Amino acid sequence: MTCDTVDIRRRNLLRGRARPSRPSIRPPWSDQNSFTSLCIRCGKCGEACPEGIVGAGDGGFPEIDFLKGECTFCGDCAAACPAPVFGDTAGNPWNAVAAAGASCLSAQGITCRSCQDSCDQSAIRFALAPGGIARVLVDGQACTGCGACVSTCPVGAITIQLHAGDGHAA
Ligand code: SF4
Ligand code: SF4
Ligand code: SF4
CATH class of the missing domain: 3.30.70.20 (Alpha-Beta Plaits)
Incomplete structure (x- = not known):
């Protein structure tokens, strides 16, 4: 985990936010x-x-x-x-995989690797782009949909997505 990540978590905690949206699975x-x-x-x-x-x-x-x-x-x-x-x-x-939404800090040029740090399957990596941006890439074969990366995201950007036809979605 980076120092920036820790700072972001602390800042969000003090501001009373950082509650990720709730998946329904x-x-x-x-x-x-x-x-x-x-x-x-x-x-x-x-x-x-x-x-x-x-x-x-x-x-x-x-x-x-x-x-x-x-x-x-x-x-x-x-x-x-x-x-x-x-x-x-x-x-x-289940046929479920993690996905990062638009609020992902790395996609906005802010250093954060919380989701990657929490993934025991090494299913998350980042694609670097100009401007200090890094986009979350989830390996759909490696991801088990365990959800360990959901609560660790300081801005609630990670959700677990169910594949079409899986039958688990609410
Ligand atoms: S019947 Fe429904 S609520 Fe009861 S244990 Fe089974 S899945 Fe859970
Ligand atoms: S859901 Fe589990 S396996 Fe998939 S990326 Fe998140 S922590 Fe890794
Ligand atoms: S941790 Fe075990 S009991 Fe809980 S939802 Fe997963 S499989 Fe079921």
């Missing part, structure tokens, strides 16, 4: 149809999640809040579910 190994037709909204998946990232969203249906942490793909949510909502946890949890 269901727990892994499930899809939207499962929730509307099969989820009984018991909340057991949220109680089981050791990361505390599964909570009740609109209508009481569970959704992931990456502002609270990352998904480690432990499978505890699926194991706790009494309904046939979840698929095989040995399979792909």
Whole structure:
């Protein structure tokens, strides 16, 4: 993490901002149809999640809040579910990748590498451009959609995007 990044975080904290926008994603190994037709909204998946990232969203249906942490793909949510909502946890949890929005500081010429620093998959790199600008590039093959980079962004520029047809989007 750079000194500039630390300064930006501290400044934003003092100003009471830096709360990233909230993504709306269901727990892994499930899809939207499962929730509307099969989820009984018991909340057991949220109680089981050791990361505390599964909570009740609109209508009481569970959704992931990456502002609270990352998904480690432990499978505890699926194991706790009494309904046939979840698929095989040995399979792909979701087709989700991180993306940086327009508020990204690096894209505005301000030094920040917070998202890259938080990514254990080394899925984030930066493309340098004239004027001190660096654009976030996410390797869609390496990114697991874990969300670890979401809460670390000081300006909430990172969101987790679901691929079309994935079925996880709310
Ligand atoms: S897989 Fe584990 S960390 Fe991820 S949402 Fe489910 S319980 Fe939480
Ligand atoms: S444990 Fe299963 S049925 Fe209960 S709220 Fe979570 S997904 Fe829905
Ligand atoms: S979602 Fe996870 S794997 Fe993907 S870029 Fe962010 S930290 Fe890396």
